[in-house]
Amino acid sequence: RSVGLIGAPFSKGQARDGVQLGPDLIRTAGLVHRLREQGCEVKDYGNLTFEDVSNDEPIGNTKSPRAVGRANQQLANAVQRVKSDGHTCVMLGGDHSLAIGSIHGHAACGSELSVVWVDAHADINTPLTTPTGNIHGQPMSYLIHELHTKIPVLPDFSWIKPCIAAKDIVYIGLRDVDPGEHYILKHLGIKTFSMTEVDRLGIAKVMEQTCDHIFSKVKKPIHLSYDIDALDPSVTPATGTPVVGGLTYREGVYITEHICQTGLLSAVDIVEVNPKQGRTEEEVRSTVNAAVDLVLSCFGRVREG
Numbered sequence: 001r002s003v004g005l006i007g008a009p010f011s012k013g014q015a016r017d018g019v020q021l022g023p024d025l026i027r028t029a030g031l032v033h034r035l036r037e038q039g040c041e042v043k044d045y046g047n048l049t050f051e052d053v054s055n056d057e058p059i060g061n062t063k064s065p066r067a068v069g070r071a072n073q074q075l076a077n078a079v080q081r082v083k084s085d086g087h088t089c090v091m092l093g094g095d096h097s098l099a100i101g102s103i104h105g106h107a108a109c110g111s112e113l114s115v116v117w118v119d120a121h122a123d124i125n126t127p128l129t130t131p132t133g134n135i136h137g138q139p140m141s142y143l144i145h146e147l148h149t150k151i152p153v154l155p156d157f158s159w160i161k162p163c164i165a166a167k168d169i170v171y172i173g174l175r176d177v178d179p180g181e182h183y184i185l186k187h188l189g190i191k192t193f194s195m196t197e198v199d200r201l202g203i204a205k206v207m208e209q210t211c212d213h214i215f216s217k218v219k220k221p222i223h224l225s226y227d228i229d230a231l232d233p234s235v236t237p238a239t240g241t242p243v244v245g246g247l248t249y250r251e252g253v254y255i256t257e258h259i260c261q262t263g264l265l266s267a268v269d270i271v272e273v274n275p276k277q278g279r280t281e282e283e284v285r286s287t288v289n290a291a292v293d294l295v296l297s298c299f300g301r302v303r304e305g
């Protein structure tokens with residue numbers, strides 16, 4: 001496997017400082033070395049540099065629209081370059097608004113994508129349904145063909161073309177979905193495995209049915225967007241929006257092991273690691289180590305040795 005690594009130290013999709021420190025923390029924990037140790041070729045494209053945006057006033061209640069729009073345009077270009085260089089792209093966040101650029105840039109390389117979204121949250125609010133105005137709760141709404149007419153014009157978002165079909169999305173780990181999001185998920189018939197399904201079916205069946213769903217027609221490259229808050233806060237507490245009742249470490253890793261063995265993983269986001277949300281050094285370390293292990297198991301690390 002050949003991996004292209006991009007750091008996106010960005011935090012303006014939400015309000016808590018610290019998530020911009022995620023990329024370098026994950027690198028310092030040895031991700032590149034560990035990937036190479038397990039036989040991956042790794043090209044580290046470094047961190048993107050995001051210019052400050054002055055007077056980035058909210059539009060309606062949507063916050064930092066200009067900074068988020070510009071950062072994601074940069075990221076989209078960078079991901080497109082990594083893909084055209086022939087790598088599987090790993091994007092280290094930063095907050096989950098970065099999925100806009102990551103998925104857009106990935107989709108630009110041609111074929112249609114399947115999106116597996118692992119998260120406590122659906123991140124599918126529109127600017128009109130969002131309860132907070134934080135764009136890290138909205139990224140999917142800008143990307144889905146069927147929602148295009150529901151998105152108001154925002155400055156620095158005009159470059160975004162919807163690129164994902166509702167039928168090509170699967171959610172795993174949901175346990176904190178807003179009313180507007182629930183309506184959208186039902187209305188679009190999007191496949192979801194909430195924590196209830198994880199409990200009812202077990203993670204092996206969830207992954208079996210996830211693959212059945214995304215491979216039901218033609219097999220498409222997979223974009224895995226992994227919010228570290230999908231895991232239980234006992235495992236990954238250092239994150240901005242922790243929600244009790246999450247995936248165990250084992251379930252979290254099983255997801256990535258299973259996606260790896262499809263041979264179709266084409267890009268992965270690891271987002272929302274925020275060291276300033278950890279109350280102790282141990283909480284930060286546990287969160288960062290989980291993020292590293294999830295990436296390693298995306299690229300062939302298996303627990304059997």
Ligand SMILES: N[C@](CCCC[B-](O)(O)O)(CCN1CCC(O)CC1)C(=O)O
Binds near residue numbers: 119121138
């Ligand atoms: N759905 C939330 C959380 C988004 C989390 C984004 B992430 O990337 O971390 O998945 C709002 C969540 N909700 C708002 C009302 C509260 O009482 C409970 C939490 C939103 O702000 O849209």
Ligand SMILES: [Mn+2]
Binds near residue numbers: 120121227230
């Ligand atoms: Mn989340």
Ligand SMILES: [Mn+2]
Binds near residue numbers: 119123136
């Ligand atoms: Mn998220």
Ligand SMILES: [Mn+2]
Binds near residue numbers: 272
């Ligand atoms: Mn979060």
